[in-house]
Amino acid sequence: MLFYEVECFCCKKKFRIYEGSAGYANFKENNQRGKYTCESCSHTIRLEAIFNLLRK
Template sequence: MIFYETECMLCKQQFKLEEGTKKYKEYKVDRKKKLWCDPCERNVLDQARKGFLSRY
């Protein structure tokens, strides 16, 4: 299996981008792009949902 290894923008830990995923394709096009690991992405999305729902 082909993969790239990059650093998470938030937690600064190394993580793998496996072939066939959306993040892999984005990284393949632009290697300077900053990406988040899956746990950090879930936390950011959860916080965004909480902030959005608290307005209503």
């Protein structure tokens, strides 16, 4: 199985993006940016974004 090993910019843990997952195509397109979050951090960030929207 193909995967990329990247570092989560939030918690600095290494995690893998597997071929066919939601992040994989995104990773290939945005290779240079280097901003990737692991499952738990992306979940947290998404929740925070929702809370920010609700606060407005």
